[in-house]
Amino acid sequence: MNRHVQRLQQAYRELPWRRQARRVLWALAAMVAVAAVLALEVHFSAQALVLNYELHARQQAVLDTQQQIVVLQTRLAQLTSVDHLLRVAEREGYHPLSVEQEHFVPVPPDVLPQEAVALPQARPLPPSRPPLPEAYTISLVRWLERYLLLEPAQ
Amino acid sequence: MTRHVSSPLPLVNEDAGVAPLAAGWRYAVAVGVVLALGVLVVVRMVMLQIGPERAALVSMAGGDYAETVPLPRGLIYDRDGHLLAGDREAYEVDLRLGKTPGEAFPQIAHDLAVTLGLDEEALLRALVSNKARGVAAVLVTNRATPRQREVLLAQEENWYYTTPEGKKVTLSDVLDFHRRLVRFYPEGGIAANVLGFVAVGSGQGYGGVEQYYDALLKGGVAWVSYPYAPWSEGDAQGRRGPRKPAALYLTIDRVLQQQAEAEAARAVEQTKADSATIVVADPYTGALLAVAQYPRPNLNNYDAIQAHLKAWKALDFAVERVYEPGSVFKIVTMASAVDAQAVRPTTVFHDVGTFSVPGHTVWNWNRGGWGDQTMVGCLQHSLNTCLAWVAVDKLGKERFYAYLRAFGFGRPTGVDLGGERSGRYSYPGASMWSYSDFASQAFGQAIAVTPMQMVAAASAIANGGYLVTPHVLQYEVVDGRAYPYRSSGTRQVLSAEAARTMRQMLAASLKGESSAALVEGYSVAGKTGTAEIAVQGQGYVTNMTNASFVGWFPAEKPAYVIYVWLEKPKTSRWASIVAAPVFARMVKRVAALEHVPPDKVREQVAISQEPQP
Numbered sequence: 001m002n003r004h005v006q007r008l009q010q011a012y013r014e015l016p017w018r019r020q021a022r023r024v025l026w027a028l029a030a031m032v033a034v035a036a037v038l039a040l041e042v043h044f045s046a047q048a049l050v051l052n053y054e055l056h057a058r059q060q061a062v063l064d065t066q067q068q069i070v071v072l073q074t075r076l077a078q079l080t081s082v083d084h085l086l087r088v089a090e091r092e093g094y095h096p097l098s099v100e101q102e103h104f105v106p107v108p109p110d111v112l113p114q115e116a117v118a119l120p121q122a123r124p125l126p127p128s129r130p131p132l133p134e135a136y137t138i139s140l141v142r143w144l145e146r147y148l149l150l151e152p153a154q
Numbered sequence: 155m156t157r158h159v160s161s162p163l164p165l166v167n168e169d170a171g172v173a174p175l176a177a178g179w180r181y182a183v184a185v186g187v188v189l190a191l192g193v194l195v196v197v198r199m200v201m202l203q204i205g206p207e208r209a210a211l212v213s214m215a216g217g218d219y220a221e222t223v224p225l226p227r228g229l230i231y232d233r234d235g236h237l238l239a240g241d242r243e244a245y246e247v248d249l250r251l252g253k254t255p256g257e258a259f260p261q262i263a264h265d266l267a268v269t270l271g272l273d274e275e276a277l278l279r280a281l282v283s284n285k286a287r288g289v290a291a292v293l294v295t296n297r298a299t300p301r302q303r304e305v306l307l308a309q310e311e312n313w314y315y316t317t318p319e320g321k322k323v324t325l326s327d328v329l330d331f332h333r334r335l336v337r338f339y340p341e342g343g344i345a346a347n348v349l350g351f352v353a354v355g356s357g358q359g360y361g362g363v364e365q366y367y368d369a370l371l372k373g374g375v376a377w378v379s380y381p382y383a384p385w386s387e388g389d390a391q392g393r394r395g396p397r398k399p400a401a402l403y404l405t406i407d408r409v410l411q412q413q414a415e416a417e418a419a420r421a422v423e424q425t426k427a428d429s430a431t432i433v434v435a436d437p438y439t440g441a442l443l444a445v446a447q448y449p450r451p452n453l454n455n456y457d458a459i460q461a462h463l464k465a466w467k468a469l470d471f472a473v474e475r476v477y478e479p480g481s482v483f484k485i486v487t488m489a490s491a492v493d494a495q496a497v498r499p500t501t502v503f504h505d506v507g508t509f510s511v512p513g514h515t516v517w518n519w520n521r522g523g524w525g526d527q528t529m530v531g532c533l534q535h536s537l538n539t540c541l542a543w544v545a546v547d548k549l550g551k552e553r554f555y556a557y558l559r560a561f562g563f564g565r566p567t568g569v570d571l572g573g574e575r576s577g578r579y580s581y582p583g584a585s586m587w588s589y590s591d592f593a594s595q596a597f598g599q600a601i602a603v604t605p606m607q608m609v610a611a612a613s614a615i616a617n618g619g620y621l622v623t624p625h626v627l628q629y630e631v632v633d634g635r636a637y638p639y640r641s642s643g644t645r646q647v648l649s650a651e652a653a654r655t656m657r658q659m660l661a662a663s664l665k666g667e668s669s670a671a672l673v674e675g676y677s678v679a680g681k682t683g684t685a686e687i688a689v690q691g692q693g694y695v696t697n698m699t700n701a702s703f704v705g706w707f708p709a710e711k712p713a714y715v716i717y718v719w720l721e722k723p724k725t726s727r728w729a730s731i732v733a734a735p736v737f738a739r740m741v742k743r744v745a746a747l748e749h750v751p752p753d754k755v756r757e758q759v760a761i762s763q764e765p766q767p
Contacts, residue, residue, distance in 0.1 A: 017181070024185050031192040038199035045203070063225075067241070067335055070226050074240030077340035082412045096413075099675075099742045104751040106758040 226335055228371040228399035230349060230363060232408040233443075233628055239349055239364070242338035245298040247306075248291045248330040251284055253323070258315045259285075265325060269305050270295050291330070296354050297456070303331055337364075339453040345411050346450040347470035348404070348442075348626060350572055351459055361469035363402065363626060365572025370400040370630060400630040405441035410434060413743045414446035417736060422448050425732040426724035427701075431471045431605050432736070433717040434744060437613035437706060440622035440641065442569075443714070443744075447471045472609075473567075473574040476602040477719070480685025481519075481536045481729070482704045483598030485660065486611050487545050488533060490557035492659075493619075493652035496548040499529050499659050509539035509546075514590035516542040516597075519684065533681065534663035538597040545596035546589070554592070555581050558601075560647040561611045562621060568642050569606050569624040577603040598685055599694075605702075609717045612704045615656045616679075616712035619648030661709040671705060671734035673741045675752035679712075680705015680737065682729040687722070698722050701729035703737040707745075708753060716740050 012018070078084070089095075230239035247270070254262065259281045267274035272295065284292045298306075307326050315323045337352040350362030359368035418430035434444040447470070451462040459469075468474035491497045507523030509516040516538050518524070524535055532540035545554050558564065558579065566574045579601035580587040594600035606624055614621045622644050629638040648656075660679040664671055671680055683702040686694040702719040706712035716737055723732040744750070751759070 020181070020185070024188070027189060028192060031189075031196060034196050035192070035199065038196065038203070042199055042202050067226055067243075070229065070241045070335065071243050073229070073237055074242055074338050074340055077237035077240060078338075080236070081341045082344060082408055083342060086412075097746055099746040102746060102749065104755040106755055106762060 225399050227337065227352065227357070228367075228401050230371075230402045230404065232345075232404055232406050232411075234407065235403070236408050237340055238345060238404070238406075238408065239337060239339055241335040243300055244296070244334055244336040245300070245303045246296040246332040246334060247294040247298050247303075248332070249281070249294050250291045250328045250330065251281065252290050254281075254285075254328045255315045255317075255323070256282070256285060258323070262325060262328075265309060266294055266306075269302055270298055294329075296334075297336055298331075337453075341408060341412075342454060343450055343452040344408060344415065345406055345445075346453045347447050347472070348406055348411075348445050348571065349453060350469060351453050351456075354456070359572070361474075361572050363404065363571065366570045367400070367402060367627070367630075370632075371402070372399060398633055400632045402630050403628045403636075404626045405436075405443060405628045406445070406626055407443050407747070410744065410747055411444040411446060413747065414444040414740065415448065415450070417740055417743065418446045418448035421718075421720055421732070421736045424725065425701075425720055427720040427722055427732070429466075429471060429721040430736070431717075431719040431721075432740060433472055433605055433609050433715075434740065435609050435613060435624060435715045435717075437616035437712050437715045438622070440610070440613065440624045441628070442609075442624055442626050445470070445472050445571075445626070468573070470571055470573065471719075472605045473569055473571045474604075476575055476577045476604050477700050477721070478599050478601060478685045478688070479603050479608055479702060480598040480683035480700060481538075482608060482681050482683030482702050483601065483603070484533060484536065484541045484596075484683075485615060485656065485681050485704065486557070486561055486563075487541050487549075487554070487596045488529065488659070489615050489648055489652060489656045490554065490561075491544045491549045492529075492655050493557075493648045494549060494553050496550075496553070497529050497544055499655060501529050501548075502526050503529070503532060503537075503540045503543055505537055505539055507539065509542045509593065511542070511546055511589040511593045513588060514593060516593050530659050530662050530666070533659060534666040536597075536682065536684075541597045542593040546593055551582055551592055554596070557647070558595075560621070560645075561607075561614065563601065563603060563607055563611075567604075567606050567610045567624055570627050570639075571606075574606070575604055577601070577607055598683060605717055605719050608702075608704055609715060612706065612717065613715050614647050615653050615660075616706045616715055617653070618650045619646050619653040620644050621647045657709060657712070660705070664705075667730075669734050670730060671703060671737045671741075673707070673738050673745075675754070676707050676741060676745060676750070677709035677753050678705055678707040678737075678741060679709040680716075682734055684727060684729040697727065699727040699729075701727070701733040703729055703733040705737055707741050708750075708756070713750065714741075714744050714748075716744070 226241055229237060229241075232238055247266075249262070249266075259278060263274050263278035263281060266272060267277050277294070280292060306329060309325050317323065336354055339346070339349060348362050350360055350364030350366075352359050352364055357372065359365045359371065364371065414432045414434060418432050421427065421430040421432075430446075430448045432444065432446045433442065435442050449462065449466075451458040451469075453459065463469065488497075492499075504526050505518070505524040507518055507521065518538050519536060524531070524537060527535065527537060527540060529540075529544075531537075532544075549557075558581075563577060564579055564581075565576045568574075579595060580591045582592075591600045610621060610624055613624075623641045625639055625641070627639040629636045631637075657679055660681060661677060664678060664680060669682070671678060671682070680703055683700075683704070685700045685702075686696060687698040687700060689695050689698070700719065700721055701723050702717070704715070704717045706715045718733045718736045718740070720729075720733050720736070726732050745752075
């Protein structure tokens with residue numbers, strides 16, 4: 001009886017369609033593995049390309065803005081240049097003050113108005129990058145331990 | 155019996171007695187299709203990573219793995235935050251010769267020359283010769299303004315040429331415009347010698363601050379890297395290149411600078427001098443408030459810069475030109491002797507009008523003798539014989555040259571301006587040194603210095619004996635952080651007592667001679683200098699001099715050192731006549747602009763602040 005069972009088992013194990021199916025499954029598994037890796041790569045690359053496109057566009061906008069600011073600052077400085085202001089002032093009837101025209105009045109130091117210096121309000125600086133959720137920082141063992149013990153997440 | 159099957163797959167196993175052949179091929183086809191689809195997916199994914207689609211996507215995203223980001227050159231401000239050097243929009247204009255028929259050249263050269271302010275004939279010659287050589291395109295200008303570009307583009311109606319095919323070629327068809335930022339100086343010629351300039355093509359700074367801080371102002375091109383694959387280089391934040399351009403805040407005060415430049419121009423006009431240089435500095439820190447000169451170019455006119463450099467071989471006279479300072483150098487000799495305790499203010503020198511050293515006889519400026527003179531009298535009458543005696547007989551060559559080295563003569567001061575020269579002098583041990591050099595150097599001949607070296611030496615006497623490094627940088631700002639100027643080092647060259655004594659001697663000598671440098675209400679100290687100029691083949695000639703004055707105010711608590719140098723004045727050869735009044739006028743201008751109270755007011759304030767018994 002046992003011998004017949006063994007023969008049947010052996011025969012079943014070595015059925016051609018089973019051997020063929022095994023080979024096909026291995027091949028499919030290998031392809032799925034390769035495809036999974038490649039899918040990860042394609043997915044990442046596609047997203048990275050989109051983000052890079054955004055970054056490039058914004059960086060160019062920043063650069064253009066920086067350049068425009070510099071050009072405008074320069075034009076403003078040209079308008080307020082010393083020579084220009086002097087010409088305008090002289091045209092309006094003003095003239096530079098000479099030292100003989102200045103009058104200094106000695107004032108005791110205790111009567112001098114004290115300059116009040118307002119300090120800026122101290123504000124906590126925003127973190128340079130958002131903190132990662134704890135799930136991304138704890139070890140797998142610790143997470144498993146918590147999961148099995150059903151500890152509430154902290 | 156065994157039957158052999160030619161199929162590569164063992165689809166049939168007759169031993170098992172199952173799987174007939176008809177069912178096997180259908181199965182094989184099904185499996186083949188599944189496998190083919192799988193392979194297709196994998197191949198497609200691989201192609202997406204390395205194929206032309208990948209290149210197209212990367213190109214769409216703006217470039218390859220890394221990109222360089224061009225950054226505007228750093229700005230330069232004066233001490234109050236007024237912009238001295240910025241940028242303006244400009245266009246490089248290229249003419250495509252290949253598309254331009256030769257018949258149109260005269261009209262094109264005319265229109266371009268009129269609009270862009272160029273030499274029409276030179277432009278026409280360049281077009282013809284480049285066309286003959288088969289050059290594809292020629293650079294017309296690289297500084298066209300936006301307005302000039304608009305004018306050129308508006309000439310669309312001017313038809314220049316009709317091709318045999320009947321196509322009309324206009325000016326805008328053959329011109330290429332490339333936008334760029336070029337350096338622009340909103341103050342024009344103000345502080346031109348301090349700022350320097352930037353070459354349009356190379357972007358390299360030349361002269362002044364632009365040259366000295368070129369690397370800081372350029373900042374380097376930022377290099378940014380982004381990841382395109384999980385394992386590619388770079389990180390999510392990108393990577394930066396060397397550093398961003400720095401904004402520089404100078405110690406120069408633009409109004410004081412403009413006033414000093416106006417005074418320099420006035421001095422040249424009144425004295426018919428070849429040039430004038432005026433430096434105003436804080437003696438305690440070495441901060442330069444004004445470094446003025448006349449003539450100087452307008453930095454927005456490249457041709458004017460070239461012409462200036464061709465004529466003068468220097469952009470900034472205060473650091474790039476050396477000359478024999480003459481009697482202003484006597485303050486260095488006397489300060490050295492006082493510090494070494496070789497003489498005191500009351501030490502008497504009997505002047506007979508000459509002083510002899512081996513191979514040379516020193517004469518006074520008036521070829522006369524002045525009898526018994528104290529050291530104050532020697533400075534007051536600017537006696538060459540007395541200072542030669544002090545150096546040769548009282549100080550000795552070892553100590554004299556040790557003091558020259560300590561004061562920094564013969565090497566650059568370290569001022570942060572491009573092109574600084576070191577000056578030179580002969581010293582014991584050098585091949586051409588003689589006692590004649592030694593005696594002459596004591597009163598400022600046979601030694602070449604820059605005005606900046608004299609400013610540094612005078613500052614040391616004014617500030618209590620410390621040699622400070624002159625500088626124009628107040629602080630640099632990079633990424634919103636300010637980094638103050640850090641001096642390369644300060645060292646004591648005179649004792650505080652010797653410096654104080656010198657200040658008193660110089661104030662007394664000016665008062666004693668009723669100098670034109672005196673200013674009502676303000677105590678000043680200083681020294682004139684009239685140096686004859688050596689001409690090749692003729693030696694020292696008497697009709698050409700360098701007239702200078704170095705001094706400070708207030709005399710006892712110096713706040714400002716002022717240096718004046720007039721080159722070859724024609725109305726008078728004497729510094730006391732041409733340079734001293736310029737110093738006095740500068741004192742008045744500085745006092746007015748900086749709101750320095752007169753001595754009487756300062757004394758009243760000092761008395762009121764004294765503790766009451």
